[in-house]
Amino acid sequence: MINSESNIFSPVAVKYNGNLLDNHPCIASYDYMVINCQGVPNLTSTADNLVVEKADYGTSIFKDLATITIDGVKFCSMVWNPRNPKLGKNLVQVKLENHVLYLLPLPEIKKVLDAFFDHIDLQVKNISRLDVCADFENSNQVFENVVRAIATEQIRVSGRPKEAKQFGEVGFYGQTSKGNLSYQGISIGKKSSTRYLRIYNKSVEMEKVKYKEHIVKYWADHGIRNNNVWRFEYALNNAFLKQYKATYDEIFDPEYIVLLLEKAMDGHFDLKYNTGKKEVNKEKSVPLFSFDKLMKVKKKLFKCVKYIDETIQRSITSVKRQIKGLYRSYYSSGSDSFWHALNVHLDNYELWGWFDQKQDEYLKEFRKQAIKLQL
Template sequence: MITYRQRHKKKNFKPTKDNTLINIDYLIINLEGNPFGDFPETSNFKLQYYDYGTKIFASRSDLYFKNEKIGTLQHSPRSAILDVNFAQLQFENHLFYTLSHIDLKNLLVDFLEQTNYLFKAINRLDICIDKNDKNHNYRNIYDNIINGSYLISGRPKNLQSYFETYKGKSILNGFQIGKRTSDKIIRVYNKTLSLQLTEKPYINDFFQNNGIKNENVWRFEYQLNSAFFRHLKEIGQTSKEVVQDMTWGIFNKSTLFELLKIATKGFFELHENTGKSQINKEKKIELFDFDIMRNQVTKQVTIIKKLKKGLVSSLTIKKRLAKSLFREYYANEQDISYIVALNLLLEDKDYVTDKKLKVWFLNKMNFYLHEFRQNEKIQKYFYTELFQEHCNFFMDTIFTKYVPILQNYEPS
């Protein structure tokens, strides 16, 4: 039991209301699709292959967008246990600090469209909270846990400390709760010191652009592994909604808030130790006020938009059907009979971008034509003006058929 002297000697936790930053710091996603070859020359993407793969994947390559490395793509699993269409994409760290979440999402959408991969699940997601520690609260958390002043609720957990050498001296730079096999790991460390040891100018710029002075900035880093997201399926309807939108939802700050709250509850909840019989009866130490943080970071409400199960897969089917119709149109001397079905399909909505599929298709046409000629050896001349006339004819047909009906319609 903590002694009277220890209890009154400890420093009380005093939360501050300074700026708080929340961001993604690490992301690996699981993909599904046929093993990918090379992008056409007209694409902004390109792959630079390694001579060797990994223990899990036979193929590994660096992914570039406009000559900037944006990630590492791995596919063709070595083990027969894994599906042959299983692949993974790991994003480069700098993207999370130099691109907005919506820009990063659009970049991923573009990549998926050009490769026909499907975004299936999250393999690992790290969410970080950065905050100035003016009152030296965060450095003292570890000492207060070790000496018994603070209690951690929940099941027994693995606790490790991190020390760094700075100017020849050993300095406590943080601690970790959880181990490699855990479904989640939380790391707390001095990010200012870490950036002095390993320079990352883009993070310094990120701090400066968002009103945080890089002095004694501490980071709370939540590593959420694939098991964490699988577990969400078992804890109620709300969490199921989170899982169903976990793919595209992670590019929404509101979703990141919900994940932080879920990961904190029962795992990283601190209480003062006054000697009571149960931890839950002790006063809780609020490390963060999520409501204040939400107001600082985003104006969006705490609602996770739900995409009904099957919508994303049905969208993929529609895109593949559109590609097939366009192939037949091209291979059959631009037969107008295929245009009606194609244009009807392209009037549908893309649930990812909230735009008509026509916008997606117009950006894909040149890639498809290149694929038909290079990969499928369909050597036909494509008359762009004829294609436009056929599309205009389709629209004229629609107006001729339906506009008179709408004009003569009288509500009952």
């Protein structure tokens, strides 16, 4: 327990009346979108710029799965024909590709979707899931101190009781360096809940899990460097979106992103300083960031679909370079950690076929380099 005058967010004092992230460049966006539709997809006749590639197998929930490519760019995936009749035989789900959400303006995404749904005879029903987030540059110190303060009970999370145990409703994650624990994130709620919050170091995640060139480009175009960018992200399911009457037409208004964030946070993630009061709600609030500032961020528009394709290709090229580097490190050191990281990249980007073809070539190159070094 601490005194409310303590300075736990050095160099930002507790007495500071503004928001802790006022001086950090920020941007809000969608990161994941699944739309529920009704109908039977008409795949007998497609437009010249539309390619529907049906998979041999479906998913655990749907019998049919297809990838949709528009103007040569992978745009979305579609599943239909539910295995469980209780879902309704005409339920169709469309999931947008991640790069589309970052590299096309929302009104243009809606225009393409409307044309696609009309072409294959689908009617929009509602939104199944929407991940909405805000990214803050150079914010490691602020967010790590907030997470550490929650973990050490210097800050309290207001609202209903939340379990804090492994696989419970509050989870902390990080790593140790020279014996010291560095916090890299916190999650609030369950993935099955109507809203699930994750606050984490996005720069670290992209370095260790899956690098996304289109997100780095998106940040750069809005004045944000890939420099300890932390993400404040809510996963919102159909029940939450229905409760707040979020419609298909509304979500493609860029300002609605911030409104959804505000609605999700309300009553769910309200931070309070811990001065020992019996009622948490009577403690002084911890001001984290301003919704008004997020609302005022000007977004640039990208209209060229070819630009998306080029960005995706740059992303894959950079990943292939990383894979080669990891393979070289594994070859020279024999460390399993390099092999594990290599496998993560190959799985995430579905590059096993490419790697099988390049593996012998790389081995020959590494052996030649090793011989030269010995000489």
